[in-house]
Amino acid sequence: MEDKKQETGRVAEEFTIEGRNAVTEAFRAGRSIDRVYILDGCQDGPVMTIKREARKQDVPIKYVTKERLDQMSETGKHQGVIASAAAYGYTELEDILRRAKEKDEPPFLILLDSIADPHNLGAIIRTANLAGAHGVVIPKNRAVGLTAVVARTSAGALNYTPVARVTNLAKTIDELKEKGLWFVCADMDGTRMYDLNLKGPIGLVIGSEGEGVGRLVKEKCDMVAAIPMKGDIDSLNASVAAGVMAYEILRQRLG
Known part of the structure; x- marks a missing residue:
């Protein structure tokens, strides 16, 4: 799911993509990703794939706690991975x-x-x-x-x-x-x-x-x-x- 992130009392500053499949597909589709937040210590197959895609595209990875991901999540179904996507595309x-x-x-x-x-x-x-x-x-x-x-x-x-x-x-x-x-x-x-x-x-x-x-x-x-x-x-x-x-x-x- 892709949506504007909203928190109580203020407008969202970023677009977020939540969940392992959604984040993986966003990378493969060439979406401009600013940063990926991953549950600290998570090393399973889908997460390793996301890490490889992030490194391939020089996207910073930040390891965070489950509490931090829960706070960021709009859907409550982040599966240990949330990506911050650019609202506008970058140029060369x-x-x-x-x-x-x-x-x-x-x-x-x-x-x-x-x-x-x-x-x-x-x-x-x-x-x-x-x-x-x-x-x-x-x-x-x-x-x-x-x-x-x-x-x-x-x-x-x-x-x-x-x-x-x-x-x-x-x-x-x-x-x-x-x-x-x-x-x-x-x-x-x-x-x-x-x-x-x-x-x-x-x-x-x-x-x-x-x-x-x-x-x-x-x-x-x-x-x-x-x-x-x-x-x-x-x-x-x-x-x-x-x-x-x-x-x-x-x-x-x-x-």
Whole structure:
């Protein structure tokens, strides 16, 4: 059975698929699965098949207690397995680059390092669309996927701005550099963004809400940009930082 997950007092954030056969068939049908929850210690044949399918498609597996699965379950018949499926499908990185080429524009991608809040991801996708970015790239692990909340928060932008999901963000940056892209990440210790040349084919890297851009990903970036701040606190919400940086890139492109 496939349905929107609902819990008391709030709208579901994900689509869930429950039961061993349903989850197995979802994998074999090519459904975009964000994560699989499996009863800790379960090792029988059907569960091992699900594990193989998940690993084949680089889908994270999380082992949880029966109480956790019961809490997540809508049907009460999860059989020790629940999968979280994307509300929207993901695209390939090559499709995003092809989109830029078709528009005869230098590629502009926004890469997100471990954004966990679905409202932030939805807001960033909305900003990406309005600022002219050709697509958004997110990692498979330690990050929110394209849930129903993300779709709603994007205010329709998810229908127009493709999102690619990759296994390794640092490796993806290396691959995109070979295709001519430069990378800038937002960090308070960087150079003032107005003093950087952000024109041409570019990838904007935004870090997680709590920890910012990870060390390895930051080392891969060609530039580190600081957003000028005059207040009493020292950081912006991730989606706001993405918006400020994206519009500086747009300003320089238009200029």
